[in-house]
Amino acid sequence: MQREKIPEANPPKFDNLFKFWISFFKSIPKLPVVGSFSLGILRILASAVWPIFLYRSLKQIGIASDTAILFNIMVVLFMLLLAAVSHHFQSRINIAVLSEFTVELSSRIWKKMNALDWLTFHGKNRVYYFDMLLIETWRVRNGLVAILESIVVNALIAGILSIFIGFVSLPLFFVCLAGLVIMGSAHILATVQTRPFMKQFHEAWRVQHHWIAKCVDQFDLLKMDRAYAESFDAHQTKTGEFVAVNSQLLLTQARWRNINQFVANMVRVAVFIIGIYWVKVGFIGLDALLLTLLIVSIVQGNISQVTGGMGNIMEAQESLKTISLFLGLKEEKVPDPDSFTEFPAITKISIRDLSYGYQDTWVVEHVDLDLHAGNIYLWRGANGSGKTTVAHILMGLIEPGQGRLEINDQPADWVTLKSLRNRFAYLNQDSPIFMGDIKENALFGHPEPQLAWESLQTSWLYRLLPGLHQEGGRRVGERGEGLSGGESKRIAFIRELLRSSEILILDEPLNHLDEYVIQEIEREIVNIKAEAIVIIISHQSGFERVADEIRDF
Known part of the structure; x- marks a missing residue:
């Protein structure tokens, strides 16, 4: 639809x-x-x-x-x-x-x-x-x-x-x-x-x-x-x-x-x-x-x-x-999705002179970025330094006040990112979990949910399902009530990684996770980057050893 x-x-x-x-x-x-x-x-x-x-x-x-x-x-x-x-x-x-x-x-x-x-x-x-x-x-x-x-x-x-x-x-x-x-x-x-x-x-x-x-x-x-x-x-x-x-x-x-x-x-x-x-x-x-x-x-x-x-x-x-x-509330401007069905695979995104502000305060000023598929980028910085804002811009959720965008070395409009969002994966800090069962949350939006669930059984992601509930039938309440913060993060992680994505943004992915899960993610993320642009936003140490580029905001 x-x-x-x-x-x-x-x-x-x-x-x-x-x-x-x-x-x-x-x-x-x-x-x-x-x-x-x-x-x-x-x-x-x-x-x-x-x-x-x-x-x-x-x-x-x-x-x-x-x-x-x-x-x-x-x-x-x-x-x-x-x-x-x-x-x-x-x-x-x-x-x-x-x-x-x-x-x-x-x-x-x-x-x-x-x-x-x-x-x-x-x-x-x-x-x-x-x-x-x-x-x-x-x-x-x-x-x-x-x-x-x-x-x-x-x-x-x-x-x-x-x-x-x-x-x-x-x-x-x-x-x-x-x-x-x-x-x-x-x-x-x-x-x-x-x-x-x-x-x-x-x-x-x-x-x-x-x-x-x-x-x-x-x-x-x-x-x-x-x-x-x-x-x-x-x-x-x-x-x-x-x-x-x-x-x-x-x-x-x-x-x-x-x-x-x-x-x-x-x-x-x-x-x-x-x-x-x-x-x-x-x-x-x-x-x-x-x-x-x-x-x-x-x-x-x-x-x-x-x-x-x-x-x-x-x-x-x-x-x-x-x-x-x-x-009469403001809608986002989304072009005809049919015009982007044949858009080539994203291998590079370049941004120049990116600036964005809320009301009268600039959150991001004159940022330049070059992102290549096959690389892991680690973004660090204090709270409010603009890391998540730039991620939102890359996801096409907000449009910057100024800046130039190129995709695969070709000039592109910021609205283009909105039409390519189905190719992106984004794990944000809140780990959105809704009322339902674990399986429904993990497979939400997947084009082939049953196939995805079957493939999950043989994937390393299967080990991230909450213990003793790996059949996926456990019910959760509004906003993930009944799950721990780590369990919510795991389910959200599974939901994003079950999809093939050309850009993967992980915003504070280690929050609420135990050491075992952290090691699993660090090990597997190297395999994920082969055909994707991987961006990790984190205050915690650990990703420096797998990052191809580290940027401090």
Whole structure:
């Protein structure tokens, strides 16, 4: 699977709510749209027709036969069932459409994340990407559900039922209309007034999420009786702040929920009192009043669905803006990989006048390098002297501020290194290990994993697998939890050396390793260099005797 350039030529615009919804509906296959629309119409019709038959039943009591009245009641029950069934199947269609959309959006975010410039990616943390892939995507999905199922359909049902009251009793219609306007306004006002507190809660949730991750990272230090009280106090403070924001949100929601309930009860009481009075003076019939009260309660339920959906749409809009900002993050410039498929084997890399700095500080200044296949280069120097930065530049992870590059004595662009990365091996200081088993970690990214695992059994690398777990099935936790530093380094070493590489960069390869493994690596690295450029970055002694060139930074 090739990397895709993200965003595409015509990406969805997330900064405009109306345009985004329009583009979404245009992207849905026509058949599901027709199916969902048809079921929505059927649901609306069924919800609007049953009061007619119920009204007829009330009018026919004492006049028509029991069979006729029973027929009308059976029609009412059938219409209610039809509305429920239509809603169910409409939900199934909508969920299928939204599932496909959600997967596509999540895939788009994932591709964008992996297309980011190396420094841009590391400028964020895992909580940020977790929120983007899960929370923001899910809120957009909820907003789409609100549009497809809540707002349009429930608003139409509420409107049609309200109009039906006019056929039952025009005076009651105007009374109910005034009441429904009041209730609807209260619901909308509640949604608008509660929204800022919801936004504050979402932000506080993110802060708390960061804090919990920090607490987990402090575990080993706390076990050493370091700053336990301080960490606990900080946890109490952070949690207290989070709970305070959550409490403020809950209190606001409860206040407006009580206000809405009070307004709804007042409307019901007002309609009931006015209706009873009109019944007593003979202005309307009792059956009209009873049916009106029933319909008003149903309309109220539909209105609450509409306002709840509006809240979901507001959340979706905020998430779309967040996703839009994310999709605007800087990507690395990678040329067409097909243009480098026939790139000749790398036998020499020359760099002249290389300089690179972070912000206003130069880390590397005016460095010249000549690297030849078949040689081992040992880079030494104090922390921060630029050794790892130069390695990152060679790997194409970052581009230098200035410098000239030649590959095989031919001028080359720095972007070229990005397209050749699959030919490089890089063992960095962190030894990236992910959640899974040892075998999965060791073979990750290998083009022929099963063949690689079989060849590993007869290779010297097999001896680097953690003892008693050489079948590779041992599970490890997040970031290599459950493995020692040496075991993590060994697995990462196996992963890099199982691949045929033209450049091998080992950044502090001896960290966490015992003497046996160090001797194995020193002995075998001489064999590895035959067809590769080998660069070793190390503070520790031992590689001087195998190095062809030593450079002090």
